[in-house]
Amino acid sequence: MADVVARDIRIPARSGQLSLHKFARRKSTIAFLMALPLIAIIACLVIYPAFYSIHLASLNKSMTKFVGFGNFEFLFRRNTFWMVVEQSLLFAITAVIFKAVVGFIVAHFVHNLPSQGQRKWRGMLLIPWVIPPAMSTLAWLWLFDPSYSAFNWVFTHLGIPQVAWLGNPYWARFCVILVNIWVGSPFFMIMYLAALKSVPEQLHEAAAIDGANWFQKIWYINLPMMRNIIQITALFSLIVTFANFDIVKILTNGGPVDQTHVFATWAFTLAIWGNDIPLGASVSLFMAPILAIAAFFILRNVRRRGNEA
Amino acid sequence: MTMTTAAAAAGQIGRARYGSISRGRRRALFWSYFFLILFVIFFLTPPVYMFITSLKSSAEISAATNPWWVYHPTLSNYIDLLTQNQFLIFFRNSAIVSICVVSITMVVSIFAAFALARMRFWGSATLATGVFLTYLIPESLLFIPLFKTFAYIHDKTGIELINHWWVLIILYPTLTVPFATWLMIGYFSSIPKELDEAALIDGAGYIQMLTRIFIPVAIPGIIAAMIFSFTVSWANFLYPLAFTTSADQLVLPVGIVTTLIRGDVYAWGQIMTGALLGAAPPLIIYAFLMDYYISGLTAGATKG
Known part of the structure; x- marks a missing residue:
């Protein structure tokens, strides 16, 4: 009142x-x-x-003069740059594919369990994603330690020759990708698990009556039903992986001999340590095209989902 | 009579079929558990190994005994770190930065999401898409121009922005605000329009509508966004590494990496202890609020 x-x-x-x-x-x-x-x-x-x-990116090192594409020309003439391009692409694409595969497999295994038990397993499997990547990479660094590697200790006891994990360029690349898969696949697992839950059970029942085996059920029912989430998750992860910094920085710092540098770490080394900010900015700009392409597809996907709803 | 035999036969068939399905299921279950255990071993090896190492003295680490077992467990690493002034400063810096960033993020994103989800204005649809796109721009693209800008601000105004821990409070919202807003837009749009119409009829203003209806209804979303902002600002490594250098201005992840690794001397027991303590706050939050954590994770890409 x-x-x-x-x-x-x-x-x-x-x-x-x-x-x-x-x-x-x-x-x-x-x-x-x-x-x-x-x-x-x-x-x-x-x-x-x-x-x-x-x-x-269009300035000279002391940032006093406009040099146009001079920095880019300089980069194109350097071998290290092409090595970084190659390693960045290799790193991002391999890691995303493996993350997606591991996430897909693990999601199916978790989905198979009785629903009371799923929570517990899901909780354990997501832990790598929750730990700050800088912290967990330190643990990997220690696992790969040249003289005290715990993996090499196991290998020695199994009679397998020891591996110079981070000392050998090929193994170092493998390690960097492995750690990225370790950090990222739980995210895929969670996304795919959520997608699996939305696949109607009737479809599986109908397929079972038609005599489909487990592989056919996954290939003809789960994959098409999850297509949208699979695409979006992979694109998201492609952006994050392509721009990854923490893992490479801590694990190898680009070494041995710049073999594991990706765009982010090399740009950091040039700009902050080398004090050549324009060159670092030019390097980091090379991330933009891939990001733009991925962002375009994500946006299209998100819009389409919005229209469906 | 015929009915009962038919029923019995049907029951038998049903049971027989049921039996075979359950046997198939049991086998599938066995293999699921088998492979899940393998994956859990893969996923949990680093954190468990961190824990094992953190209980060892440096003598035991360098003795090169079985690295997977602790023969003489000791808490000396924990005591050393937690009584070290430096480590406590890292912890304090991290905590203050994270709490401030979470508060700023939530205030900014709740207001913005409410405006974008419910009250249209010129360009609001474009802005919503733009928010999503800025979320996709990685920090590794932004730190160089930001570093240069901050240096420029110092030259012009004399305000020193580099090498202060509080500058991270300005920087981290670039990582948290777009995603938190995106998340909150999703949660707010899922609230039925009837609710705010009822509030309008009862004479509520927009602010009242937000505080009395939207915020209480979207509490799960708010918690998810808070967890996200906290985890991101606690875990970020690139910005503090680029923007802070003095030992008393570092936050936890960078502090552990740069001060405990001195040249070639690695104090692995302390490093692992520090890493474990640095990982503890996100892990504890995750342990108690797992469902919110996961809903925030999945909503980011699925709500659109």
Whole structure:
């Protein structure tokens, strides 16, 4: 009652105020003001730096002179650059494929379990994703230690020759990818498990009546039903893996002889340690095309899902 | 009579078929458990090995005995680290940064998500897509221009932004805000329109609508977004490595990596202890709020 009275009194006061005030009370203005901090953060700390790095890439080392594509020309002539391109692609593509495969397999195994037990297993299997990657990579570094490697200890006892994990370029590449798979596949597992839960059970029953075996059920029912999630997860992971920094930085720091550098770590080495910010910015810009392609497909996928709903 | 035999026969057939399915299922179950145990061993080896090493003295580590077993368990590594002033400073820096980032992220993203999900304004649809796209821009692309910008700000205004732990509070929202907003837009759009119409009829303003209806209904989403922001800001490695150097300005992940590894001398017992303690807060949150954690993880890509 008191509310109603109070409102009655306010109404004339409100209509008598300035049009600016009325404008400020409009729904879209309030909405814009509410979104303003977000717009400010995105504009100042994401959009502006992204474009600024294009500008930086066109300067000389002391950042006093405009050199156009000079940095890129310099990069194209360097062997290390092509090595980094090759390793980045190898690293991202192999790791994403294996993460997807491992995640897919593990998700099916977890899905097979009686539903009371699934929680426990899911909880254990997600742990690599929860530990900060920098911390878990330290554990891997210790497992791969040249003189005290716990894996080599097991190998010696099994009669297998020891492996110079991070000392040999090929093994170092393998290790970097292995750790990335270890960190990332639980994420795929969780996504695929969620997708598996949404596959209607009737489809499997119908397939069982038609005499389909387990492989046919996975190939003809689960895969097509999960296609969307499989695509989106793989694209997300491609972006994250391609831009990966922590694992390579801690595990090998690019070595041996720059063989395991990816774009992010090499850009860091050049810009922060080498003090050549324009060159580092040019290197990191090479991540952009792949990111743009992946982002385009993700967006299309998300939009399509939005329209279906 | 015929009915009962038919029923019995049907029952028998049913039981026979049921039996074969259950035998097939039991075999599938056996192999599922078998392979899951293998995968769990693969997934849990590093953290378990961390724990094993953290209980060893440096003498035992360098003695090259069985690395997978502790013969003389000791807590000396934990005591050393937790009484070390430096380590406690890392912990404090990490904690303050993470808590501030989570608060900023939640305030910004809840307001923005409410505006984008419910109150349309010019360009709001584009902005929602833009938020999603900025989430896809990785930190490894942004740290160089940001580093240069901060150096430039120092030259112009004299405000030193590099090599201060609190600068991370400015930087981390670039990683957390877009995703948290995206997550909250998804949760807010799933709230039925009837609820806010009812609130409008009852005379609620937009702020009241947000605080009385949207926030209480979307609590699971808010918790998921908070967990996400906390994990990201606790775990980030690139920004602190690039922006902070002095030992008293470091956060936990960088502090452990840079101060415990001195040249070629690796104090592995302490490193593993530090890594385990650094991994503990996210793990503890995960242990208690696993369902929220997972819902946040899956909602990011599936809600659109």
